[in-house]
Amino acid sequence: MPGIVSVTDLRKVYDGGFEALKGVNLEIRKGEILALLGPNGAGKTTLISAICGITTPTSGVIEVGGHNVQTDFRASRSLIGLVPQEITLEPFEKVLNAVRFSRGLFGKKADEAYLEKVLRQLSLWDKKDARIKELSGGMKRRVLIAKALSHEPRVLFLDEPTAGVDVDLRKEMWAVVRALKADGVTIILTTHYIEEAEAIADRVGVIANGELLLVEDKVKMMEQMGKKQMRIELQQPLDEIPQSMAHYDLVRGEDGSFLIYTYDTQGERTGITSLFADIAKAGLVLKDVQTSQSTLEDIFVDLVKEDA
Amino acid sequence: MNLQAILAIYKFEMVRFFRTIAQSVVSPVLSTSLYFVVFGAAIGSRIQQVDGISYAAFIVPGLVMLSVLTQSLTNAAFGIYFPKFIGTIYEILSAPVSHLEIVIGYVGAAATKSMIIGLIILATAFAFVDLHILHPFWMLSFLVLTCLSFSLFGFIIGIWAKSFEQLNLVPMLIVTPLVFLGGSFYSISMLPEFWQKVTLFNPVVYLVSGFRWSFFGQADVGVGISLVMIVVFLGLCLAVIGWIFRTGYRLKS
Ligand SMILES: Nc1ncnc2c1ncn2[C@@H]1O[C@H](COP(=O)(O)OP(=O)(O)OP(=O)(O)O)[C@@H](O)[C@H]1O
Ligand SMILES: [Mg+2]
Numbered sequence: 001m002p003g004i005v006s007v008t009d010l011r012k013v014y015d016g017g018f019e020a021l022k023g024v025n026l027e028i029r030k031g032e033i034l035a036l037l038g039p040n041g042a043g044k045t046t047l048i049s050a051i052c053g054i055t056t057p058t059s060g061v062i063e064v065g066g067h068n069v070q071t072d073f074r075a076s077r078s079l080i081g082l083v084p085q086e087i088t089l090e091p092f093e094k095v096l097n098a099v100r101f102s103r104g105l106f107g108k109k110a111d112e113a114y115l116e117k118v119l120r121q122l123s124l125w126d127k128k129d130a131r132i133k134e135l136s137g138g139m140k141r142r143v144l145i146a147k148a149l150s151h152e153p154r155v156l157f158l159d160e161p162t163a164g165v166d167v168d169l170r171k172e173m174w175a176v177v178r179a180l181k182a183d184g185v186t187i188i189l190t191t192h193y194i195e196e197a198e199a200i201a202d203r204v205g206v207i208a209n210g211e212l213l214l215v216e217d218k219v220k221m222m223e224q225m226g227k228k229q230m231r232i233e234l235q236q237p238l239d240e241i242p243q244s245m246a247h248y249d250l251v252r253g254e255d256g257s258f259l260i261y262t263y264d265t266q267g268e269r270t271g272i273t274s275l276f277a278d279i280a281k282a283g284l285v286l287k288d289v290q291t292s293q294s295t296l297e298d299i300f301v302d303l304v305k306e307d308a
Numbered sequence: 309m310n311l312q313a314i315l316a317i318y319k320f321e322m323v324r325f326f327r328t329i330a331q332s333v334v335s336p337v338l339s340t341s342l343y344f345v346v347f348g349a350a351i352g353s354r355i356q357q358v359d360g361i362s363y364a365a366f367i368v369p370g371l372v373m374l375s376v377l378t379q380s381l382t383n384a385a386f387g388i389y390f391p392k393f394i395g396t397i398y399e400i401l402s403a404p405v406s407h408l409e410i411v412i413g414y415v416g417a418a419a420t421k422s423m424i425i426g427l428i429i430l431a432t433a434f435a436f437v438d439l440h441i442l443h444p445f446w447m448l449s450f451l452v453l454t455c456l457s458f459s460l461f462g463f464i465i466g467i468w469a470k471s472f473e474q475l476n477l478v479p480m481l482i483v484t485p486l487v488f489l490g491g492s493f494y495s496i497s498m499l500p501e502f503w504q505k506v507t508l509f510n511p512v513v514y515l516v517s518g519f520r521w522s523f524f525g526q527a528d529v530g531v532g533i534s535l536v537m538i539v540v541f542l543g544l545c546l547a548v549i550g551w552i553f554r555t556g557y558r559l560k561s
Contacts, residue, residue, distance in 0.1 A: 052402040056560050074310070077404040088395030092327065097320075104316025105403045147399070 003027035004079075004155060004186050005051060010060035012046050012210075020046040022210040023060070028155075028188060033181055034215070035201035036190040037300055042207040044190040045085055048157050052082045064155060078106060081153030085160045085190075087140045091133035095124060095143055098132065099150045106151035118149045121176060138165045145176070156180060158189040162196060174200050194300055208304045221299065229292050230261040230272070235285035242282045248275055313405040317413025318420075321387055325421045332421065333428055336375045340429045343371050344436040347493065358495050361524050368433045369520040370492025373454065376426040377487060377512070380455050381479050384418035384462030389475050392467070392559075401560065407553035415463050419455040426451055439523070446531075447522035453538045454515055460545035467558055486512045496528040511541055 005028035012021040020043045028034055036044050049055040051062055053069055053076075062069045067076035089098065099115050119125045122142040127135060132143065141161065148156060158177070162170045177187055177200055191197055197204050198218070205215040214221075237256035248271065251260045263270045279286065325332055348364030355363040391397040400410060433439060441447050469475040490512030496504055507513050508529075518534030521527035527534070552559065 054398055054401045054560065074404040074406075077402060080402065082398070082402050084395075084398050086395055088398060090391075090394065090396055092324075097323070101316050101320050102399060104312045104319075105399065105405065107310040107312045107404055109312065 004030040004065055005188070006061075006063045007047070007051065008061045010047070010050060010062060011058045012043075012050055012055065013058045020210050021050070021057075024207075024210075024212045026205065026212060026215060028186060029203075031181065031184050031186055032202045033177065033187045033189070033200055034203050034205060035197035035218075036188065036205045036207055037192075037194065037197055038190070038207035039304060043210040044207055045159055046210075047207070048082070048159055048188070048190070052080055052157060053077055054082075078151075079154045081148035081151065081156045083141075083144045083148045083156070083158045083161055085163070087137065087144065089132045089140055089143060091131070093132050094129055095119070095132065095135070095146075096128040098143060099146050102147040103150040108151045114152070115146075115150060118146050121179070122146050123172070138169050141165060142169075142173075145173075149180075153185065155186045155188070158187065160190055160192065162191065162193065170196070206300060206303050213303055222293075227262055227264055227293075227298075228270075230263070231258055231288075231290045231292070232261060232279070233258045233287040233289070235287050238284070242284075244282055245275070245278050248278075310405050310409050313403060314409050314413045314416070317400075317410065318417045321414060321417030322420065325383075325417070333425060336379060336425050337429055337432055340371050340375055341432055341436070343367070344433065348436060358498075359524075359526055362438070364437045365439055365524075366495075366520075367493055368430075368437055368439060369523050370487075370490075370516050372426055372430050372433065372451075373490075373512070373516050373519050374487045374492055375429050376422050376451065376454055377458050377483060377515070378479055379422035379425050380418060380458035381462035381465065381483060383421045384415055384459040385466035385469065385475055385479075387414050387418050388463055388466035389469050397559070407549075410553075411460075411463065411549055415456065415459045418459040418462060419452070422455045422459065423451060426455070441523050442525045443522040447519070450515070450519045450522055450534075450538075453535075453542065454519070457538060457542040457545055460542065460549060464545060464548050464552065467552055470558070483512075486510055487516075491516050491528055511537060514538060 003026075005026070007024055007026040010021050010024040010026075011019070013019045024043075024047060026047075036047070038044050046055060050057045051064065051069060053073055057070075064076035065079045067073075067079075069076045093101075096115065096119070099119065100110070103110070103115065116125065119128055122145055124139065124142055124146060127139060132140060135143065141164070145158070145161065148158075162173055165173065174196075177189070181187060189196075189201075201218050203215055204218050204221055206213045234257055238252060238259070239256060241250055241252055241259070249262045251262075253259065261272075261275060263272065344364070344367075347367055351363070357363065358366045391400065465475065465478045469477075489507065490510050491507070492512075496507055496513065496517075499507065514529060514534040514537035517528040518531055518538070521531045521534070551557070
């Protein structure tokens with residue numbers, strides 16, 4: 001089944017000649033939350049802009065809900081809500097008016113009850129008559145979200161929705177995102193906070209230098225790419241790793257008081273049993289053992305490093 | 309046709325107009341009143357009659373035109389430049405609206421604003437000058453056509469402009485001279501023959517002349533020619549706008 005958003009061989013060369021997207025292929029599944037991770041300048045915003053019609057692709061095909069975004073833009077764009085990365089709002093406009101405008105612009109009949117629901121959900125209802133310039137940064141960002149939701153989109157793009165938003169509010173936004181997902185809305189968000197992707201995404205895509213390095217189920221990705229590390233603390237510091245244990249992926253801690261053993265949880269054997277046997281044979285006495293699993297962040301950093 | 313969208317844009321723009329209604333109306337009314345006083349009363353008392361019309365009355369159509377032209381240009385230019393400048397244009401570009409609908413919304417609003425201002429100025433004129441309009445229907449038609457075509461022109465400038473300086477450049481550098489040399493304050497026949505010929509390349513001449521005809525029943529150039537020229541200008545602006553949207557010129561990166 002084709003995804004609700006389908007991007008094929010998308011290239012974007014900006015006027016100056018800079019190639020911001022180098023042939024991106026992406027299928028976004030209906031109803032999922034997809035997090036796009038990538039360093040600054042990776043091409044995340046460019047990808048979103050191309051899908052939403054803000055920038056014209058140099059080549060490639062984009063479809064939303066089966067509608068080509070260039071030839072059938074009315075049908076495709078009606079499905080899309082976009083929360084841009086930058087806070088762009090008319091400063092003198094009143095909150096409720098701004099949201100009404102968005103709904104009208106997308107060709108939807110006025111529905112005050114629905115707009116009230118959206119504003120309440122985003123804790124903006126008591127600010128409905130305030131002018132945008134009177135709001136705090138976090139509130140403005142929520143107004144952008146309210147505008148994007150005002151026309152009941154089926155696909156919602158959130159370009160760094162939680163940048164500059166405090167922890168409480170971030171959690172609130174995650175709740176909103178989850179509620180939308182429960183309504184069947186497909187959500188694509190870009191973020192620099194890996195915990196955010198870890199917390200709410202179903203799948204994670206990693207972009208660097210205009211290329212989509214991978215798109216993977218979050219859990220699977222963490223399983224597959226995740227490495228475990230074991231920290232083995234010793235009674236007596238060690239000057240060097242004994243010859244008998246040289247074939248293990250071991251690193252001696254700074255003062256020799258501990259060893260770090262890295263192993264692959266997906267490997268056939270973790271090698272833990274034999275490592276412990278060899279430790280005993282070498283006459284080392286253990287003080288403590290801890291294991292830790294790499295986070296999405298470690299995976300991400302590894303991937304982007306490899307790509308560079 | 310996404311009528312809701314046209315209406316949304318139109319309303320949004322009109323709300324902005326009414327939010328600053330005092331500024332929008334006071335300054336053009338004040339400056340035109342000054343023209344009436346200085347040119348109509350002070351100088352007019354010396355010139356007395358042009359083509360059999362009192363000078364004070366003679367300059368009214370030109371002055372209304374002058375305001376309507378500049379208002380249309382600046383309103384429409386600013387209307388589309390502002391969202392471009394602050395970035396809210398993203399929403400228009402990502403909405404299911406066609407280019408035509410965007411133009412109708414913005415240009416319609418800008419034309420309405422200058423129409424309102426034009427009518428207010430005309431009303432002010434009645435306070436200063438003894439006037440009656442011979443062809444009210446044609447007067448309104450010329451007014452509407454001018455508002456529309458120069459709002460379209462302003463829309464183009466607003467899209468083209470990359471800075472506030474550029475935004476003011478065209479109205480300042482081109483339009484004001486064209487209007488002053490367009491026969492607002494004098495009859496073309498008062499000029500030396502050579503300059504009469506040159507003047508015929510000035511589109512504003514046709515506007516002012518046609519508009520003046522609707523007041524007094526006489527004009528520098530034939531009304532038919534005036535009408536045709538305005539429509540040609542309107543078509544030209546439409547063609548340029550069509551091209552802008554096809555290519556995304558200065559709208560999309
Ligand atoms: N309008 C433009 N003209 C020229 N180059 C551009 C334009 N917009 C973006 N770029 C370039 O394209 C590249 C990708 O930019 P993009 O905004 O898509 O990155 P991003 O992944 O969203 O980064 P960030 O995390 O900082 O938001 C950058 O190198 C940027 O300089
Ligand atoms: Mg970005």
